[in-house]
Amino acid sequence: AQTVTQSQPEMSVQEAETVTLSCTYDTSESDYYLFWYKQPPSRQMILVIRQEAYKQQNATENRFSVNFQKAAKSFSLKISDSQLGDAAMYFCAYRRLYNTDKLIFGTGTRLQVFP
Amino acid sequence: DAGVIQSPRHEVTEMGQEVTLRCKPISGHDYLFWYRQTMMRGLELLIYFNNNVPIDDSGMPEDRFSAKMPNASFSTLKIQPSEPRDSAVYFCASSLGLAGYAYNEQFFGPGTRLTVL
Numbered sequence: 621a622q623t624v625t626q627s628q629p630e631m632s633v634q635e636a637e638t639v640t641l642s643c644t645y646d647t648s649e650s651d652y653y654l655f656w657y658k659q660p661p662s663r664q665m666i667l668v669i670r671q672e673a674y675k676q677q678n679a680t681e682n683r684f685s686v687n688f689q690k691a692a693k694s695f696s697l698k699i700s701d702s703q704l705g706d707a708a709m710y711f712c713a714y715r716r717l718y719n720t721d722k723l724i725f726g727t728g729t730r731l732q733v734f735p
Numbered sequence: 736d737a738g739v740i741q742s743p744r745h746e747v748t749e750m751g752q753e754v755t756l757r758c759k760p761i762s763g764h765d766y767l768f769w770y771r772q773t774m775m776r777g778l779e780l781l782i783y784f785n786n787n788v789p790i791d792d793s794g795m796p797e798d799r800f801s802a803k804m805p806n807a808s809f810s811t812l813k814i815q816p817s818e819p820r821d822s823a824v825y826f827c828a829s830s831l832g833l834a835g836y837a838y839n840e841q842f843f844g845p846g847t848r849l850t851v852l
Contacts, residue, residue, distance in 0.1 A: 653838070663824060665843035672838075711778060722768060722791065723841060725778040 622647045624714050626726035633702045634734050640687075641697045641729045643712030650674075651717040654688065656697045659709040659728070668710070671695065673717065699731075707733040737761075739844035741827050747850045753815040756847045759808055760829030768828040768841060769802055769812050778826070784810065785832060817851045824848050 624645045633639035645654070656668040671679045671688050678686050683703075687696045699706055712726040740759040748754050760767050768783040771794075782792040787804040795802070799818070804810040814821055828841040 663846045663848075665826065665828075667840060670838070722780040722783055723770075723778075724780075727777040 622649075622652075622714050622716075622724050624712050624724055624726040626712055626729050628729045629727075630730045630732070632732040632734060633699070633706075635702055635704060637702055638698060638700045639702055639731065641699075641710050641712075641731065643695045643697070643726055645693050645695065645712070645714050645726075647693070647714065649716065653715045653717055654686075654695045655713040655715070655723070656684070656686070657711045657713060657725075658706075659711065661708075665711075669697070702733050704733050704735065707731055739827055739829050739842055741825075741844035741847050743847060744845060745848050745850075747852065748817055749852050750818055751816045752851075753813065754817045754821075754849060754851075756812040756825050756827075756849070758810045758812070758827030758844060760810070760827070761842055762808070763831065764829035764842075765807070765832045766830045766839075766841075767804060767810050768826075768830075769810070770826040770828065772824040772826060772846070773822075781812070781825075814849075817849075819851045822849055822851050 626643050652673045654671045658666045658668050669679050669681045669684050678688050683700045685698045709728045709730050711728045713723045715723050742757045765786050769781040770778050772778045781794045782802045784804045802812045824846045826846045827844045830839045830841045833839045
């Protein structure tokens with residue numbers, strides 16, 4: 621069975637600085653998706669970024685980028701130029717590549733952003 | 736599009752009562768997922784449907800939980816009888832099923848916060 625682990629329950633960063641959130645996962649499959657979701661106090665789950673395991677290039681979305689290390693089964697999220705609005709819970713998630721399937725989530729990291 | 740709609744947003748009930756949570760997926764989506772979020776276990780899948788048929792219900796915790804999807808635009812998650820340990824946020828998500836390797840995003844509803852006293 622696939623598992624996702626986030627070992628940092630809480631992180632903090634100063635506004636305009638950079639922060640990296642860690643995620644590791646375990647799977648026996650070679651092709652899959654990895655995601656980072658943001659959950660602000662409103663509870664809404666917002667997709668931040670996704671990575672296809674068959675792509676070697678790390679995904680980027682504006683200030684958000686990932687460091688995907690397939691052999692190490694590591695998938696970290698880097699937030700550059702942090703903003704107050706980035707404060708939220710961040711969840712790492714895994715999904716099988718082929719066909720539609722469920723998301724498997726990590727336990728989340730609470731990010732605080734200080735002015 | 737209005738997105739995934741869940742009701743109610745908040746539900747407070749007493750132990751032993753029946754609770755029904757409702758979800759309307761995005762029009763045209765043929766996959767519907769129910770997730771539960773708790774402090775102890777995080778976000779976990781309870782059940783998901785494809786074309787109104789349950790595909791994987793291995794996450795349903797026990798017989799007190801049941802889910803139905805009578806048509807493409809409506810699903811319910813029922814807890815009977817409810818217990819304090821069922822207190823959680825319940826999310827519904829939907830996606831458009833695409834065969835093979837095509838990517839299809841799951842869109843989440845706002846969640847229902849359930850409190851069982």
